[in-house]
Structure formats: structure tokens, C-alpha cells
Amino acid sequence: MIATHDLRKTFKSRKGAVEAVAGVDLDVKKGEIFGFLGPNGAGKTTTLRMLSTLLPPTSGQATVAGFDLLHDSAKVRYEIGYVSQEGSSAPEIPGRTELVMQGRLYGMTKARAEQRAAELIAALELADCADRPTRTFSGGQKRRLDIGIGLMHLPQLLFLDEPTTGLDPQSRARMWDEVRKLRDIGTTVFLTTHYLEEADALCDRIAIIDHGKIVALGTPDALKRQVAGDVVVVGTDNASDRVLQLLRGESFVREATAGDGVVRLYVDRGETAMPQIIRALDAEGIVLSSLSLNRPSLDDVFLHQTGRSLRDAA
Amino acid sequence: MKLLKDTWLMFQRYLFVFLRNPAWVAIGVLQPVLYLVLFAPLLKSLTATPGFPTGGAYNVFVPGLLIQLGLFGASGVGFGLIAELRAGVIERFRVTPVSRFALLLGRALRDILTLVVQSLILLLLAIPFGLQPTVSGVFVMLGLVALIGLGMSSLAYAAALALKSEDSYAPLIFTLSLPLLLLSGVLLPLQLAPQWLQHIAQANPLSYAVTAARDVFNGHGSDPDVFKGLAIMAALAVVGVLIGARRFSRAIA
Numbered sequence: 001m002i003a004t005h006d007l008r009k010t011f012k013s014r015k016g017a018v019e020a021v022a023g024v025d026l027d028v029k030k031g032e033i034f035g036f037l038g039p040n041g042a043g044k045t046t047t048l049r050m051l052s053t054l055l056p057p058t059s060g061q062a063t064v065a066g067f068d069l070l071h072d073s074a075k076v077r078y079e080i081g082y083v084s085q086e087g088s089s090a091p092e093i094p095g096r097t098e099l100v101m102q103g104r105l106y107g108m109t110k111a112r113a114e115q116r117a118a119e120l121i122a123a124l125e126l127a128d129c130a131d132r133p134t135r136t137f138s139g140g141q142k143r144r145l146d147i148g149i150g151l152m153h154l155p156q157l158l159f160l161d162e163p164t165t166g167l168d169p170q171s172r173a174r175m176w177d178e179v180r181k182l183r184d185i186g187t188t189v190f191l192t193t194h195y196l197e198e199a200d201a202l203c204d205r206i207a208i209i210d211h212g213k214i215v216a217l218g219t220p221d222a223l224k225r226q227v228a229g230d231v232v233v234v235g236t237d238n239a240s241d242r243v244l245q246l247l248r249g250e251s252f253v254r255e256a257t258a259g260d261g262v263v264r265l266y267v268d269r270g271e272t273a274m275p276q277i278i279r280a281l282d283a284e285g286i287v288l289s290s291l292s293l294n295r296p297s298l299d300d301v302f303l304h305q306t307g308r309s310l311r312d313a314a
Numbered sequence: 315m316k317l318l319k320d321t322w323l324m325f326q327r328y329l330f331v332f333l334r335n336p337a338w339v340a341i342g343v344l345q346p347v348l349y350l351v352l353f354a355p356l357l358k359s360l361t362a363t364p365g366f367p368t369g370g371a372y373n374v375f376v377p378g379l380l381i382q383l384g385l386f387g388a389s390g391v392g393f394g395l396i397a398e399l400r401a402g403v404i405e406r407f408r409v410t411p412v413s414r415f416a417l418l419l420g421r422a423l424r425d426i427l428t429l430v431v432q433s434l435i436l437l438l439l440a441i442p443f444g445l446q447p448t449v450s451g452v453f454v455m456l457g458l459v460a461l462i463g464l465g466m467s468s469l470a471y472a473a474a475l476a477l478k479s480e481d482s483y484a485p486l487i488f489t490l491s492l493p494l495l496l497l498s499g500v501l502l503p504l505q506l507a508p509q510w511l512q513h514i515a516q517a518n519p520l521s522y523a524v525t526a527a528r529d530v531f532n533g534h535g536s537d538p539d540v541f542k543g544l545a546i547m548a549a550l551a552v553v554g555v556l557i558g559a560r561r562f563s564r565a566i567a
């Protein structure tokens with residue numbers, strides 16, 4: 001559905017150049033939910049805007065929905081929907097009018113566009129507000145309308161830029177359901193997020209992006225497996241550095257990082273590592289304040305690849 | 315056909331937005347009416363001045379006033395576009411297959427319609443003061459206003475897309491529209507101006523529109539200056555539309 005090769009975008013300004021996307025190779029398959037996970041400024045939006053014909057790449061190639069992005073952008077546009085991070089409706093225009101307008105821009109007849117708008121209003125639970133100007137919508141209603149606008153013409157590929165940012169947990173869960181339904185009818189969804197849970201729970205495959213480069217790509221499970229078996233988090237009172245020094249060299253520790261007052265140890269088998277850790281710290285007289293055994297999260301994957309936590313990087 | 319259909323869709327959209335707040339029609343007319351009431355009477359005593367065109371103060375002043383209405387009305391249209399840019403509406407349209415010309419023309423046609431309505435209101439209001447319009451004069455006049463509306467609003471949209479913020483757009487149009495106005499002969503006929511000023515005014519396309527408008531209102535409807543004025547405004551409109559449509563199709567980075 002999407003194939004890119006060495007896609008790049010450099011923004012030039014008086015203050016110098018920003019390499020927002022620094023060589024991205026992607027292969028998104030038909031019918032999957034593909035997630036782009038990365039901290040603020042990683043280049044997610046820039047990549048999406050290039051793939052949706054809004055921004056000409058500085059260099060590189062891409063095929064989107066079967067057409068060359070650069071030479072056949074007009075054809076690409078018929079096949080894709082794009083929901084931007086910022087929103088897309090005019091404050092003075094009623095939601096339903098915006099939906100119908102969008103359908104008509106893709107060549108739907110008025111009757112067809114009205115019918116489709118009604119379907120989406122029902123599916124996205126916008127019936128209460130659809131006929132009011134969007135200025136009066138709540139944040140969540142506006143976000144759902146944006147997504148409705150992107151879905152009006154039943155695109156085979158939908159780009160969603162941070163679809164759930166600003167939604168409460170309930171609306172987020174409902175949005176996930178909507179996205180899954182899209183997959184069920186064969187739509188390919190390419191979404192960005194900086195929520196780990198979202199990438200984990202919703203996406204079939206994810207690419208982790210940082211500083212304009214993809215640092216890891218695969219199914220959430222495969223990525224997590226790649227890091228290590230288990231993560232042991234050791235909390236002490238101000239002794240993180242000493243703990244790190246002490247345990248880094250142990251044979252059962254694959255990798256160790258310190259931050260936020262805790263030390264994270266990547267080990268193959270947590271059950272056997274824990275007693276060894278406790279013994280080692282005890283011998284040095286270091287007092288433990290907490291100790292926990294975790295399955296690796298996508299944050300560990302990010303940490304592993306970049307040396308930073310995604311939560312801090314944001 | 316797609317161009318026409320898309321333009322029509324866009325036109326409807328912006329007309330809808332405009333009609334939600336019809337007070338803007340009146341606000342746009344208010345300023346020229348103030349000129350009509352508070353400024354035009356001053357000209358009465360000048361009609362005898364050598365060089366002042368014949369035809370009476372109102373038949374000389376009102377045509378210019380309509381050109382001014384076109385200039386000011388069209389140059390302010392970019393504010394709405396900047397608000398749309400900020401709301402993400404333009405980006406949303408640019409992802410769709412909509413014709414890029416239609417993105418411009420739909421809006422500009424709405425602006426033209428507004429200007430034509432405002433012009434008619436102003437003409438009607440000027441009659442009790444002493445304006446004596448002719449049918450052909452009114453038609454040519456509206457044609458000139460429509461062409462100015464198309465050209466100037468297209469340029470205003472291009473500027474708004476390039477600048478993206480009210481903070482830089484507002485100073486730009488204020489600095490540009492004042493000299494354009496002063497050098498067009500709207501307020502006082504350029505025949506009264508010293509030679510050097512007349513020369514500078516020749517570089518201002520709007521001065522030809524003002525000359526043409528005055529001619530048709532004062533019995534010189536078949537004067538070559540009328541065709542010249544219309545032709546120059548048509549050229550302005552074409553250039554404006556090309557620049558504006560180009561901006562709409564370029565990336566909004």
C-alpha cells in the first residue's frame with residue numbers, strides 16, 4: 001500500500017536547515033494498521049504530509065496506493081484520506097455540511113454524500129451536534145468529525161495524525177474500535193501516536209521514529225522480544241549510579257540504564273535474576289526502596305534504541 | 315467541467331459563510347457612504363476649477379468611489395483565508411482532488427458578488443445626492459468593479475497564503491492600498507495633479523479604471539480610455555488569478 005525509499009525532508013529557514021525526515025524506508029501492507037511511534041518533533045507529521053501529497057519530499061521515492069507519489073499525486077489523492085493533527089473544519093460551518101462538502105469534492109452526488117454523512121454521523125456518535133457550527137463542538141466531537149471527514153469517500157488508505165490526542169480514555173477506546181472496524185472492511189490505516197499503549201494495543205506493526213529516522217520496525221511483540229526477556233526495575237534512595245556500576249558487569253545483565261531515580265536492568269530471566277540482584281546489593285550495603293519485574297514495553301524498545309525514554313523525549 | 319463544479323461547490327460554501335453574517339455587506343458600504351456624505355460636498359465648489367472634469371461633482375466622484383470600494387473590499391479578503399489556514403481547512407482541501415483553480419475562484423466569485431451588491435447599494439444611495447447614472451454606465455462600472463475584485467482578491471489570497479499570519483498581512487495591505495488609492499485619482503481627479511504626480515499615477519493600473527469609470531458616467535462611453543481601462547483590469551484579473559492559483563497549488567510548508 002505504501003512503499004518508500006530513502007524519503008527525506010529538510011526544511012530550510014534563515015536560522016539554518018532542519019532535517020525533519022532523514023531517510024525513511026517503509027513498507028506498509030494492504031489492510032494493516034500501521035503505527036508511527038515517536039516523540040514530539042520526530043518527523044511523524046512531516047512524513048505523513050509527504051505521503052499525502054501535501055509536502056514535496058526533498059529527495060527519495062514513494063509509491064502510495066499504487067501510484068507514484070511524485071508523478072501521479074493527482075491519482076494518489078483519490079485513494080487516500082488524511083486527518084491532520086490540528087483539525088480540519090471551519091468553526092462557522094455545521095458538521096454535517098462539512099461532511100457533505102468533503103464527499104462532493106470527491107465527486108459524490110449530493111444525495112450520496114448526504115447518505116454517507118448520515119452513516120458516519122451515526123457511527124461516530126455525532127447526532128447531537130452534527131447540525132451545529134463546529135465552533136460549538138467539544139474537543140472529542142471535533143476530533144471525531146475530523147475522522148469522519150477523512151472517511152467520507154471510503155478511502156482505501158487512511159492517514160491519521162495522532163487520532164486520539166486530547167480524547168478521554170473512553171473516547172480513545174471507542175476510536176480504537178472504529179479504527180479496527182476500518183481494518184475489518186479492508187482499509188489500510190497509517191496512524192501516528194506518541195502513546196505507547198496505543199501503538200501496542202491497536203497497531204499490527206509499528207515503526208519507531210526518532211530524529212527523522214526509523215530506529216525499529218516490526219510487530220509490537222517482535223520488537224519487545226528483540227529487547228530482552230524481562231526488565232527488572234531497581235529503585236534506591238539516591239544510589240542509582242552505584243547500582244548501575246555494580247550490576248552492569250554481571251553476566252546475567254544484558255543491558256542497564258539509569259534514569260528517573262531507578263535503574264532498569266534487561267535480563268533474560270527475571271525470576272533468577274532478582275535474587276542475585278538482591279544479594280549483590282545487600283553485599284554492598286545498598287538499601288533497596290523498590291524492586292519490580294516487568295515485561296518489556298515499547299518504551300523499553302525505544303530506550304534500547306535511542307538511550308532515552310519515550311516519556312522523557314516527548 | 316470538474317473546474318466548474320468544484321468552483322460552484324466552493325462558491326456555495328463561502329457564500330453560506332458570508333450570508334451567516336450579512337452585516338459585512340453593510341459594513342463594507344459604510345465607508346464609501348461616509349465619503350459620499352462627508353467628503354463629496356467639498357468637491358462641489360471645485361467643479362469650476364480648471365482641469366476638473368465636467369459632469370458634476372457626484373458623477374465625477376462616485377465612479378472613483380466604486381473603484382475604491384473594489385480595492386478596499388478585495389484587499390481585506392485574506393483575513394478569512396488566514397483563519398481557514400489556521401483551522402486546517404485549506405490543508406484538508408489540498409489533500410482532496412479538488413481543482414486548485416476552484417479553491418481560488420470559488421472564493422473570488424463570492425467576493426465579486428459581494429462587491430457588485432455593495433456597488434449597487436452605493437449607486438442607489440448616491441442618486442438622491444445628485445448622481446445621474448446611465449444604464450450603460452452602470453454596466454461598465456460593475457464590470458470594472460468585478461474585474462478589480464477578481465484581480466485584487468486573488469492577489470490578496472496569494473499574499474495571505476504566503477504570509478500565513480494577520481500580523482504580516484495587515485501591514486502589507488495597509489501600506490500598499492493607500493498609495494494605490496492616492497495615485498488612482500479617486501479622491502481628486504489627477505487632472506489637477508502636477509505633471510510628475512501624473513507620471514507616477516500612470517504606473518498604477520487602478521488609475522485607468524478610474525478614468526474609464528468617469529468617462530462612462532459623463533457621456534464619454536465610447537472613448538478609447540474606457541476600453542483601455544477595461545482591458546487593463548482584465549489583464550490584472552488574469553495575472554492575479556494565475557498568481558493566486560499557483561499559490562493554492564504550492565505546498566503550504
Ligand SMILES: Nc1ncnc2c1ncn2[C@@H]1O[C@H](COP(=O)(O)OP(=O)(O)OP(=O)(O)O)[C@@H](O)[C@H]1O
Binds near residue numbers: 019
Ligand atoms: N514548516 C516547517 N519549517 C521548519 N521546520 C519544520 C516545519 N515543519 C516541521 N518542522 C520541524 O521538523 C521536525 C519534525 O516535525 P514534525 O511535525 O514532523 O514532528 P512530529 O513527529 O509530528 O511531532 P509531534 O509529535 O510534536 O507532532 C521538527 O523539528 C519541526 O520543528
Ligand SMILES: [Mg+2]
Binds near residue numbers: 161
Ligand atoms: Mg505531528
